[in-house]
Amino acid sequence: MLADSVDADAGPPPPLAARLAFGVLGVALVLGSAAMSSMIISRPTPVPAARTEPVDGALALRPDLVRDARWPFTSPAPETATARAGDPVAPLTSAPPMPPPAVNPAAGSDRSAVLLVDELYRRLDSDPASAVELLAPELVDGQGAELAASWRDASSVQARPVSAQAGTVVAEVELGYQGGDRVVLRHQFTVEPGVRQRISGAELITARHFDAG
Structure with a gap:
């Protein structure tokens, strides 16, 4: 049922x-x-945009990193270019070396800042270890030996100031090497005002490597 x-x-x-x-x-x-x-x-996972951070401090003064293309940075390197040795480059000329006096009546002026930067490059060429004395300790950050060693392989160093304003100096330096390679760096320096001036900041603006081969 x-x-x-x-x-x-x-x-x-x-x-x-x-x-x-x-x-x-x-x-x-x-x-x-x-x-x-x-x-x-x-659907691909969105990739976060890379953030470019400035290369500053002691690393900004290391031409060997540019020459050997060993950028030890997590962010992109500064603007760089590689060219052949035959490419034309404007010649760089250096002002006559003038070590900063113990008492500088022009301390704090743009001229004194330019002279200090020029003296830095002169020492990096002739006596790299003594160049560290012109830099503030916080800029060197314990890397004085590496900084000095990075300039010893250069066979020539030519520098020229580009601009100076309110204690900030922009300058270019060209390093030549025995094999024919050249490295051109553009730096921006911050100079502390005072009787005995020191460079308290350094930033690498551009870097170019001209390959000999």
Whole structure:
């Protein structure tokens, strides 16, 4: 009796066409869901934009890093370019060396700041170890030996000031090497005012390597 009652309540089975339609709809829904999941999974993860930070301090005064292309930085290196030895480059000329006196009446002036930067380059050429004396300790940051050693391989050093304003000096220096390579660096220096001035900040603005080969 119970079976008869269930059969009576169930009624006739749905026609074949209706069952096929429901089956196709179900397959379409499953495929659509799978495609959507695939699109979501395969969508590339957004890459955060790289943040360029300045190269400053003792690292800014290391020409060997540019020459050997060993940038030890997590952020992109400063603007760099590589050229052939035959490419024309404007010659760099250096002002006559003038060691800063113990008492400088022009201390704090743009001229005194330029003279100090010129003296820095002169010492880096002739006696790199003594050049560290012109730099503030926080700039050197314990890297005086590495800084001095990075200039000893250069066979020539030519520098010229580019601009000076309010204790900030922009200057370029070209280093030549025995093999014919050249490195041209543009620095921005911050000079502390005072009777005995020191360079308290250095930033590498641009770096160019001219390959001898």
